[in-house]
Amino acid sequence: MTAAIIDGKGFAATLRERVAALVPAFEATAGRKPGLTVVIVGEDPASQVYVRSKGKATEAAGMVSTTHRLPDTTTQDDLLALVRQLNADPAVDGILVQLPLPKHLDESEVIATIDPDKDVDGFHVVNAGRLAVGQEGFVPCTPLGCIMLLEDRLGDLSGLNAVVVGRSNIVGKPMAQLLLAKSCTVTVAHSRTKDLPEVCRRADILVAAVGRPEMIKGNWIKPGATVIDVGINRVDNGEGGTKLVGDVDFASAAEVAGAITPVPGGVGPMTIAVLLRNTLVSAYRRENVALGKGAI
Ligand SMILES: Nc1nc(=O)c2c([nH]1)NC[C@@H]1CN(c3ccc(C(=O)N[C@@H](CCC(=O)O)C(=O)O)cc3)C=[N+]21
Numbered sequence: 001m002t003a004a005i006i007d008g009k010g011f012a013a014t015l016r017e018r019v020a021a022l023v024p025a026f027e028a029t030a031g032r033k034p035g036l037t038v039v040i041v042g043e044d045p046a047s048q049v050y051v052r053s054k055g056k057a058t059e060a061a062g063m064v065s066t067t068h069r070l071p072d073t074t075t076q077d078d079l080l081a082l083v084r085q086l087n088a089d090p091a092v093d094g095i096l097v098q099l100p101l102p103k104h105l106d107e108s109e110v111i112a113t114i115d116p117d118k119d120v121d122g123f124h125v126v127n128a129g130r131l132a133v134g135q136e137g138f139v140p141c142t143p144l145g146c147i148m149l150l151e152d153r154l155g156d157l158s159g160l161n162a163v164v165v166g167r168s169n170i171v172g173k174p175m176a177q178l179l180l181a182k183s184c185t186v187t188v189a190h191s192r193t194k195d196l197p198e199v200c201r202r203a204d205i206l207v208a209a210v211g212r213p214e215m216i217k218g219n220w221i222k223p224g225a226t227v228i229d230v231g232i233n234r235v236d237n238g239e240g241g242t243k244l245v246g247d248v249d250f251a252s253a254a255e256v257a258g259a260i261t262p263v264p265g266g267v268g269p270m271t272i273a274v275l276l277r278n279t280l281v282s283a284y285r286r287e288n289v290a291l292g293k294g295a296i
Pocket residue numbers: 050096097098099100121141232244263264265266267268269270271272
């Protein structure tokens with residue numbers, strides 16, 4: 001078998017267009033555009049690139065993008081004061097504090113200070129709790145993007161065996177909650193799981209979010225399974241440069257899987273598109289503008 005390639009990049013472009021198409025109706029009612037504010041602390045080059053592409057995508061969707069670039073010397077109190085100021089600013093619908101923060105700053109306290117109703121990353125414990133009990137809130141962008149790709153590919157997910165490899169608060173745990181909400185039978189595997197290949201071979205849906213380059217091999221995959229690779233690992237390309245690879249060994253997996261997301265061009269672009277989607281949804285909710293169920 002040769003797997004179908006799931007075109008996350010193309011799907012994300014369509015989602016961004018659908019978001020953009022819903023901006024004018026909001027603007028006509030609310031008298032302003034939806035606004036996303038990103039806070040970045042320090043000079044990490046990869047984070048800088050990512051924040052710039054987020055800003056461009058936000059503007060391309062017709063929304064207001066604001067970026068606060070703070071120096072490495074920023075104190076916890078300075079950062080919390082900025083978050084509180086953004087919480088109080090009615091023009092700000094979404095607040096994203098780029099992670100990881102420099103080591104001297106306390107990430108969990110910063111996230112806890114964000115207004116949960118502006119937490120478009122879905123990282124606040126209130127949003128994690130809402131997801132766990134099935135209340136409306138914000139779902140982390142990467143797992144929500146994965147669900148969109150899965151439903152586009154498979155339709156109804158109910159009754160399928162889903163295995164999530166990785167248990168991070170940002171991807172693995174919310175991914176498991178979302179799959180459960182779609183009535184999958186969910187297994188969360190991790191670094192201590194006994195016989196991980198055997199557990200993976202039970203999966204109709206295999207989500208790899210471990211952060212280990214090319215760890216999951218083709219012979220760990222059930223023939224015909226749908227494989228979602230959340231990993232983004234920069235590794236040596238053997239020619240003095242670097243390349244991006246996922247957590248799945250793409251070449252061997254593509255011989256067995258029914259469908260698979262590539263890296264790059266799979267899950268990564270969905271993360272940004274869902275961030276715009278969450279910001280739009282936040283704006284509609286905060287201004288009490290009606291957004292039909294399933295509109296986005
Ligand atoms: N508060 C916060 N929220 C985040 O959502 C967040 C964060 N902090 N910190 C960093 C990570 C990383 N992240 C990515 C999003 C898109 C791509 C992406 O679009 N990747 C492309 C290509 C990337 C490339 O070529 O370098 C792809 O996979 O095809 C990658 C990484 C969001 N993050």
